[in-house]
Amino acid sequence: MVDGASAQILDGTATAAAIKDELRERVVALKAKGVVPGLGTVLVGSDPGSQWYVAGKHRDCAEVGIESIRRDLPEDVTQAELDAVLDELNNDPSCTGYIVQLPLPKHLDTDRVLELIDPAKDADGLHPTNLGRLLLNVNDPIETSLPCTPRGVIELVERHGISWKGKNVVVVGRGITVGRAIGPLLTRREYNATVTLTHTGTVDLDAHLRQADVIVAAAGVPGIVTASAVKPGAVVLDVGVSRVTDPETGKSRIAGDVADDVASVASWISPNPGGVGPMTRALLLKNVVDSAERQLP
Numbered sequence: 001m002v003d004g005a006s007a008q009i010l011d012g013t014a015t016a017a018a019i020k021d022e023l024r025e026r027v028v029a030l031k032a033k034g035v036v037p038g039l040g041t042v043l044v045g046s047d048p049g050s051q052w053y054v055a056g057k058h059r060d061c062a063e064v065g066i067e068s069i070r071r072d073l074p075e076d077v078t079q080a081e082l083d084a085v086l087d088e089l090n091n092d093p094s095c096t097g098y099i100v101q102l103p104l105p106k107h108l109d110t111d112r113v114l115e116l117i118d119p120a121k122d123a124d125g126l127h128p129t130n131l132g133r134l135l136l137n138v139n140d141p142i143e144t145s146l147p148c149t150p151r152g153v154i155e156l157v158e159r160h161g162i163s164w165k166g167k168n169v170v171v172v173g174r175g176i177t178v179g180r181a182i183g184p185l186l187t188r189r190e191y192n193a194t195v196t197l198t199h200t201g202t203v204d205l206d207a208h209l210r211q212a213d214v215i216v217a218a219a220g221v222p223g224i225v226t227a228s229a230v231k232p233g234a235v236v237l238d239v240g241v242s243r244v245t246d247p248e249t250g251k252s253r254i255a256g257d258v259a260d261d262v263a264s265v266a267s268w269i270s271p272n273p274g275g276v277g278p279m280t281r282a283l284l285l286k287n288v289v290d291s292a293e294r295q296l297p
C-alpha cells in the first residue's frame, strides 16, 4: 500500500466464527452417528495468559458442541503426577483428543510430555511422530492432527481469497508451534509456496524480508518487522505474542512482531489481537472434529 492508504485486514475473529459455524454442523452429524468429540486440556500452574487460553478453549468447545475435559494441576506438580494424568487421558474413551498448555514450568520435561501424548489423541499436532509425519509428508492427506497455528495462518490467508501458489514466503521465528512447522506445510504441492525460514540469528533479516510476498512473523520480538523492510503490497501475518508494560499507563498489553507502520506498506495485514490468535483456537477445534470423523466406521 502507498500514498497514505492502509492495508486490508485479515480478520481472524470473523474467519474463526465462520469456521466454528461449519464445525457446529459437523459435530451434529458426528453425534447423529454415535461419535461424541471430546477435547481434554491439561494446565499446569496459574500463569494468567495460559489460564485465559485454556478457558477460551473450553468456551469454544461449548460453542460448537464438543465435550470438554479439564485437568488443572498445581505449579509444583511432579513429573510422575503429570505423567499419570496423561496416561489417564490416553485411556479415557470420552477424550478423543487433548492438549497440554505450553509453556510448562521449568522443572517439567516438555519433550517427555509431548512424547507421552498418544499420537492419535494429539490435538495440537506436536507429538514427535506427528511432526515427523508432517516432515515425511506421509500426513498428506491429513491422517493425524497438524499444528494449529500454521493451519490457522494458511486458512486465514486462503479464506480472504489470497492464493499461496508461487509466493515467496519469509517466516521469522524457529519455534516448534509455528516457525519450524509451517514450511513443510506451505511447500506441499497443494500450496506450492517457496519458504525461507529466518530467525533472530539471521544475518541481515531485512534483506530477506524485502524479497517476501508474504511475511509470517513469529519470533516473539516486538516490532521486529518494520515498514522499511516490507515490500510494498506484501501480505503480513503477525503471530508474535509478547507481553509488555506500557511505560505511560503502567498497564500490561500484548505486543506483536509487526510494527504499526507496516500497515501503510502491506496490502493485507493480520491484526494482533484479532488475527492469528482466534484462528489458532478455531483450528484446534477443527483438529478435534477431523480426528473424530476419522473414527467413523
Ligand SMILES: Nc1nc2c(c(=O)[nH]1)N[C@@H](CN(C=O)c1ccc(C(=O)N[C@@H](CCC(=O)O)C(=O)O)cc1)CN2
Residues within 6 Å of the ligand: 052, 053, 099, 100, 101, 102, 103, 124, 148, 149, 177, 241, 254, 272, 273, 274, 275, 276, 277, 278, 279, 280, 281
Ligand atoms: N499446547 C499449546 N500451547 C500453546 C499454544 C498452542 O497452540 N498449543 N499456543 C500459544 C497460546 N495459545 C493457545 O494455546 C493462544 C494464544 C493466543 C490466542 C488468542 O486468541 N489471542 C488473542 C489475544 C489474547 C489476549 O489479548 O491476551 C488474539 O490474538 O486475538 C489463542 C490461543 C502458546 N501455548
